[in-house]
Amino acid sequence: MAKARQRIPKLRFTSWRKLGWHVAFRDATTGSPRKHVFKIRGREREAEARVLYHAWVLEHIGGNGNPAHPTQAKAIGRRKPSNNLLSGSLLEIASGLIAVERGRARKDGESRRRGTIDRRVFSDRKKQIRDFLGFLNERHGAGAVSKMQLADLAMDDVEAYNQFIAGKGYSASQVAKRIGVIKAIIDRAGRPEHGGQVLGWNWDSRDVAHGVPTEERALPSVKQLRRLLRATDNRGRTMIWLGIGLGLGARDIAAIRVGQIARESYDLRRGKTGVERYGGTPQLVWLYVSRLQAERRRAAGELLFVTRNGLPVVHGASNAVTQWWEKLRERVAKKNEAICSFYTLRHLGATEFGCRPNTSISDVKRWLGHSASSRMADVYMRPVRPEYRELVEWVRRKLNTKFGGGERGH
Numbered sequence: 511m512a513k514a515r516q517r518i519p520k521l522r523f524t525s526w527r528k529l530g531w532h533v534a535f536r537d538a539t540t541g542s543p544r545k546h547v548f549k550i551r552g553r554e555r556e557a558e559a560r561v562l563y564h565a566w567v568l569e570h571i572g573g574n575g576n577p578a579h580p581t582q583a584k585a586i587g588r589r590k591p592s593n594n595l596l597s598g599s600l601l602e603i604a605s606g607l608i609a610v611e612r613g614r615a616r617k618d619g620e621s622r623r624r625g626t627i628d629r630r631v632f633s634d635r636k637k638q639i640r641d642f643l644g645f646l647n648e649r650h651g652a653g654a655v656s657k658m659q660l661a662d663l664a665m666d667d668v669e670a671y672n673q674f675i676a677g678k679g680y681s682a683s684q685v686a687k688r689i690g691v692i693k694a695i696i697d698r699a700g701r702p703e704h705g706g707q708v709l710g711w712n713w714d715s716r717d718v719a720h721g722v723p724t725e726e727r728a729l730p731s732v733k734q735l736r737r738l739l740r741a742t743d744n745r746g747r748t749m750i751w752l753g754i755g756l757g758l759g760a761r762d763i764a765a766i767r768v769g770q771i772a773r774e775s776y777d778l779r780r781g782k783t784g785v786e787r788y789g790g791t792p793q794l795v796w797l798y799v800s801r802l803q804a805e806r807r808r809a810a811g812e813l814l815f816v817t818r819n820g821l822p823v824v825h826g827a828s829n830a831v832t833q834w835w836e837k838l839r840e841r842v843a844k845k846n847e848a849i850c851s852f853y854t855l856r857h858l859g860a861t862e863f864g865c866r867p868n869t870s871i872s873d874v875k876r877w878l879g880h881s882a883s884s885r886m887a888d889v890y891m892r893p894v895r896p897e898y899r900e901l902v903e904w905v906r907r908k909l910n911t912k913f914g915g916g917e918r919g920h
Contacts, residue, residue: 519570521563523553527827531559533566542819543828549583558583598704600646600663600695601655604639607698611635638691645671660699660707665716668692676719685721729858730850732904737842738849744805746838748798749815749831753855755795755909756787757863757877760831760852764824769810771799778879787879792909862902862909865894 519533530551537544548562566581595601614625615632627635643655646667650658668689675688699707730738739747752758752766756776770778773796778787791799799814808814815823815831823830835852843849864874894902 518567521560523556523559525551531556531563533563535570540819546581548581595656596659598659598699598707599656600658600660600699601643603660603699603704604643604655604695606704607694608636608639634687635691638688639695642671642688642692642695645674659705660696661710663696663709665711669717669719672716672719676721680721682721682723685719689718727854727857728848728850729854729861729898729901732901734842734847734849735901735904738838741842742838744798744801745815746834748802749834750855751792751795751798751909753852754859754862754905755792757856757859757879759856760829761824762879763815763831764813764822766814767810768803768808768812768814771796773800787876789873789877793912794909797912858901858905861894861898862905865902 519535521531521533523531528551529545529547531548533546535544535546536542546566548559548566550559550562562581562583569581611627611632614627615629616623616626617629620626646655646658646663647653649667649670671692672685672689676685680688693713696709696713698704735750739750742750749763752763756771756778758766758778762778766778770776771791774791776788776791802814806814813822817823817830821828832852839849860874860878863869863877
């Protein structure tokens with residue numbers, strides 16, 4: 511019998527999570543998917559990445575590395591702090607703000623408490639601060655922020671940055687967050703260690719440019735949902751009805767443990783916000799959850815959904831729920847047909863839940879897992895649009911039935 515030829519992973523590039531040039535492969539010992547990053551983030555440096563890639567392939571096949579042929583680019587050392595950094599400069603103020611935000615970030619698994627933020631929120635805010643400083647450096651010259659003080663920040667600088675980010679196509683909420691970061695830097699400049707600096711102009715008098723309005727998510731049709739349900743297995747149908755019936759996203763589904771969803775009610779805590787989520791379990795949701803629990807035979811307290819390797823379906827940079835959904839909708843989509851993202855199922859469920867008789871704002875917020883300051887309840891607590899009425903009524907009938915029906919029942 512001829513020996514099977516070993517598959518050579520291909521060199522790939524992605525800007526996602528700043529991976530840059532990399533290869534994806536399976537560990538020969540554990541069989542787990544892995545990535546080797548060449549530490550080259552610029553697409554234009556492909557030639558350099560290919561040299562490292564060929565060295566990695568030799569090491570991957572032979573199993574022995576050669577120091578003369580490295581498989582990663584040398585790390586660029588950090589620049590030494592400039593001696594020209596002025597006390598109370600915008601760079602010093604912004605660095606202090608980043609340090610404070612880092613201290614507020616919750617660790618993985620830590621419960622939510624007042625004044626803390628999710629680590630992903632911290633990463634976003636740090637990038638927003640650095641983007642603004644980078645804009646000022648381009649506008650006033652390299653290293654300008656290490657010398658500029660608050661008095662040097664003109665209204666024209668803020669307005670120009672506002673126009674710049676609005677022109678890049680950011681949503682109105684994203685533009686507001688980036689402008690809010692500038693205001694946080696300005697407010698922090700008033701601390702004693704920064705000389706109690708204040709603006710020489712009125713912040714509220716500036717010209718404001720808003721971002722692009724958030725587009726409404728297009729909900730799937732009844733025919734599309736039926737095709738999706740028929741094309742997947744019991745595990746997939748369970749995830750679909752959890753998305754619609756309980757409003758769960760991929761990360762919410764990955765965190766479900768056996769025992770949190772019962773026949774009469776469910777009690778969940780949404781990881782992103784830490785808000786209690788509880789209520790009555792729709793009959794169809796319990797039908798599929800109970801079937802899956804019987805099929806997988808997991809003990810109370812164990813994760814309901816795991817990968818083939820026993821890992822959570824969403825962990826680190828891996829999202830098995832999204833990957834499954836992308837393959838599913840590609841399989842069932844007709845020519846030139848667009849099918850919604852998995853997260854849109856949550857919006858479909860919220861639309862159905864919000865238009866139920868006698869539903870209060872607090873009910874919708876609890877169902878969504880949003881904090882008390884959320885405005886999302888107002889989006890869903892309104893009459894259903896005529897084009898979605900058939901879909902919402904179909905979903906409501908299905909959720910209230912005890913019969914799953916398998917593939918034909920959908």
